[in-house]
Amino acid sequence: MNDLLATLSIALPLVLAAWSLVATIRNRPPDRSHLVGLAVVELVVLALAVTALAAWAGGERPADAGTFTGYLLTLVCLPPLAGVLARMEPTRWGSVIVTVVCLVIPVVVVRLQQTWQVPGV
Amino acid sequence: MSEPAPRPVDRAGARPTAPEHATPPGDRGGDRATQRLGRRTNSGPGRALVAVYILFAIAASARATVQIATRFDKAPVAYLLSALAAVIYIVATVGLARGDAVGRRTAVICCSVEFAGVLGVGALSLLRPALFPDDTVWSDFGGGYGYVPLVLPVLGLLWLRRTRSGVADAGGGSRVRAAGPR
Numbered sequence: 001m002n003d004l005l006a007t008l009s010i011a012l013p014l015v016l017a018a019w020s021l022v023a024t025i026r027n028r029p030p031d032r033s034h035l036v037g038l039a040v041v042e043l044v045v046l047a048l049a050v051t052a053l054a055a056w057a058g059g060e061r062p063a064d065a066g067t068f069t070g071y072l073l074t075l076v077c078l079p080p081l082a083g084v085l086a087r088m089e090p091t092r093w094g095s096v097i098v099t100v101v102c103l104v105i106p107v108v109v110v111r112l113q114q115t116w117q118v119p120g121v
Numbered sequence: 122m123s124e125p126a127p128r129p130v131d132r133a134g135a136r137p138t139a140p141e142h143a144t145p146p147g148d149r150g151g152d153r154a155t156q157r158l159g160r161r162t163n164s165g166p167g168r169a170l171v172a173v174y175i176l177f178a179i180a181a182s183a184r185a186t187v188q189i190a191t192r193f194d195k196a197p198v199a200y201l202l203s204a205l206a207a208v209i210y211i212v213a214t215v216g217l218a219r220g221d222a223v224g225r226r227t228a229v230i231c232c233s234v235e236f237a238g239v240l241g242v243g244a245l246s247l248l249r250p251a252l253f254p255d256d257t258v259w260s261d262f263g264g265g266y267g268y269v270p271l272v273l274p275v276l277g278l279l280w281l282r283r284t285r286s287g288v289a290d291a292g293g294g295s296r297v298r299a300a301g302p303r
Contacts, residue, residue, distance in 0.1 A: 071183075100176075
């Protein structure tokens with residue numbers, strides 16, 4: 001997998017999580033900056049997914065194909081999920097949602113890397 | 122927001138004690154059930170709770186699907202428990218997200234079963250590890266998921282209790298009786 005994209009898909013959500021935590025503490029709903037941030041995160045994880053699938057098609061194989069696919073599908077769904085729920089909840093709790101989902105994304109990326117790299121199950 | 126009187130007597134008598142006493146969901150599923158009975162479970166902090174439940178519904182169902190599809194023979198009990206956990210998370214999510222009386226009752230049951238499941242499976246996985254050749258969501262009290270599975274049903278039940286009818290936004294204390302299960 002592309003190391004730069006993987007690093008970005010860990011780092012950017014963490015930054016966004018911190019940013020929406022600020023909004024939570026200030027008792028603010030998520031604003032445009034958070035939604036744009038989610039969109040950027042989505043683009044990055046989509047790019048990661050595309051490069052991973054391209055590498056797969058090119059002969060490399062994830063160690064555990066089923067699990068890898070599951071994590072990949074989950075990953076690309078997370079930012080839109082956060083965005084939709086955050087828009088439904090224009091209170092500080094919307095910011096909590098963005099924070100929580102943005103903390104989960106790096107975990108999923110790390111697990112994704114593990115299922116790609118570790119041989120065997 | 123028009124708000125017809127929510128029949129406090131009816132609600133107070135029916136809910137805490139006997140879920141089986143409830144009328145069939147079909148008859149009451151309309152306007153009355155979706156009217157404001159206390160606070161809705163699906164807004165404010167509840168929406169954040171729903172978000173976390175969605176995450177766990179996805180995590181548990183993805184995990185169970187992969188496990189059962191690719192290596193069911195390895196640890197059938199553990200994988201069936203994963204599937205059960207997935208179903209419970211999904212139903213609890215829907216219950217909380219509906220925010221009406223039926224959803225509330227569903228969520229109370231699911232959160233209770235979930236809590237019992239985390240404690241039971243967690244204890245068994247430590248005491249009799251041979252039963253679980255592979256982990257479930259609830260193994261080691263949800264340790265593989267940062268112990269969130271252990272905390273989540275408690276948060277769910279506390280939230281359901283706080284949002285019961287008769288308990289205003291001012292918070293707990295006005296009701297003495299606890300929410301039955303757990």
